[in-house]
Amino acid sequence: MALIQDLQWRHAVKAYDSSKKVNEEDINKIVEAARLAPTSSGLQPFHVLVIKNQEIKERLTAGALNPDCMRDCSHVLIFAAWDRYTAERIDEVYDWTTHERGLPQGRFSSYTDKLKEMYLNQTAEENHAHIARQTYIALGLALAQAAELKIDSTPVEGFDNLLVDKELELDSLGLKSVSLMYVGYANKENDWLASMKKVRKPWDKFSIRYY
Secondary structure (H helix, E strand, C coil): CHHHHHHHHCCECCCECCCCCCCHHHHHHHHHHHHCCCCHHHCCCEEEEEECCHHHHHHHHHHECCHHHHHHCCEEEEEEEECCCCHHHHHHHHHHHHHHHCCCCCCCHHHHHHHHHHHCCCCHHHHHHHHHHHHHHHHHHHHHHHHHCCCEEEEECCECHHHHHHHCCHHHHCEEEEEEEEEECECCCCCCCCCCCCCCCCHHHHCCCCC
16 A cells, blocks of 8 residues: 555645755666656667756746746656657667577567567657657656655646757757656645645546446
């Protein structure tokens, strides 16, 4: 029940205490939870950018719906997806996998050929839509890990993706921002949501079962 209790505890924080910072060890644990997330075919087609630098955060506030959260949180995690699948990217992942498992090079070539046939014939937009969905699994696990550590967080889709991509020059890395996660410690006096009851759909409205 520990995970359930952690999830009952967490909420999307609306105001952060800028004087309180998350230590590097705990940030690494949150990122590690995202790194260990399951992804389609194990391709891990995204990166997590960790922003601590206050100057960079200030620049990014121009595209944030809640700029104070962006400014005052300890760290901003940016989940950035590949702009598209390529043969080189697929091969790099599976070459590393075979190396780490002590398997002969090309062990999964028949499978990677199928992946290339499927993904490389899609448009970049279709690719990116599929890749972006992978990032949400990692975001969810990162949120859960933060809750287990009793570190406050806020998942964010309401931001200017193009501004973030431009400021961080993500195009040069073949990446596009998908979502953000603010990490830090709540300013309890100004976090208007903290005192409110957590509300979710009741069981009979949420779970549809075919037993």
